[in-house]
Amino acid sequence: MRTICVLLAFSLICFLPALVYGQAVKVDNEFVHQTFGKEFTLVPEIGAMVGDMDGDGVEDVVIAARCKNPLLDQAEHEYTVLDPYYTFYGYGDPKITMSFGDDNPARKGLVVLVIHGNGPETWRSATPKAKFVIINQPYRTLTVRKMRLGKKPLMAIYTEEGNDLSESSALYFDGKKYKYEPMGSSMQ
Numbered sequence: 001m002r003t004i005c006v007l008l009a010f011s012l013i014c015f016l017p018a019l020v021y022g023q024a025v026k027v028d029n030e031f032v033h034q035t036f037g038k039e040f041t042l043v044p045e046i047g048a049m050v051g052d053m054d055g056d057g058v059e060d061v062v063i064a065a066r067c068k069n070p071l072l073d074q075a076e077h078e079y080t081v082l083d084p085y086y087t088f089y090g091y092g093d094p095k096i097t098m099s100f101g102d103d104n105p106a107r108k109g110l111v112v113l114v115i116h117g118n119g120p121e122t123w124r125s126a127t128p129k130a131k132f133v134i135i136n137q138p139y140r141t142l143t144v145r146k147m148r149l150g151k152k153p154l155m156a157i158y159t160e161e162g163n164d165l166s167e168s169s170a171l172y173f174d175g176k177k178y179k180y181e182p183m184g185s186s187m188q
Contacts, residue, residue: 027063036113036133037073040065043110050123051144051155053114054173058129059122062157063113064142070111070133071095079131084171084180086136097136111135112142112157112171114178134171134178147172149181158183 027048032040042048046064053060070081071094083092086100112134117123139159147156147170156170157178168183 027061032063032065032113035077035115035131036079037077039069039072040067040111040113046142049142049144053155054116054129055154058117060114060116061123062142062144065111065113066109067111067133068109069098070135071098077131079133081133081135082178083136084134084178085138088180094135100136110137110139112137132178137171
C-alpha cells in the first residue's frame, strides 16, 4: 500500500507541470506596462498562456498584445524585438519590417510578448531570463502546445492567422530566437 502511495505521489509531481502548460493565466495591463512599457496593451480576448517555451524546465508566459512602436521602450525594459514571419520570407529586420503592418484595423499593431522565466518565481521574476516582442505575426488566436520538429518535441505558439485562407502557423524557440513555421490552411 505504501508503494502505491509513493508511486501515485511521484506520478503527480512528474505530470502536474505538464497539465499547467498551455493554460490561461491572469495577466493585466499593469503587468504588461511594468514589464514591457506603456506602449503595450493586453488583448483581453486572447490573454496570456504559460508553457516551457525554451525547454529549460521553467515556466514561461506568452501574452497577446498591441503596440504602435515596440522599439521605443526596448532599451529601458530590456527586451528583444523579433520578426520571425518576414525572416521566414526573406527579410526580418524589425526596424524596416515594422512599416509592413497590416491594413486591417482589427490586426494592426498586434504583437506577441514572451517572457522566459528564471528561478522559482518563473516568468513573474523581477529579472527574467529573456523577454521578446514578436512583431508582424498575423493572428486571430494563440495557443501554446507541443509540436514535433524532426524527432524532438518542443513547446510552440500556434497561431490561427487572421487571413482569408484560415492558415495556421507555429512559432518556436531555437535556442537563440523565435522561428516561424507555416502549418497550412484548415480542411474546412
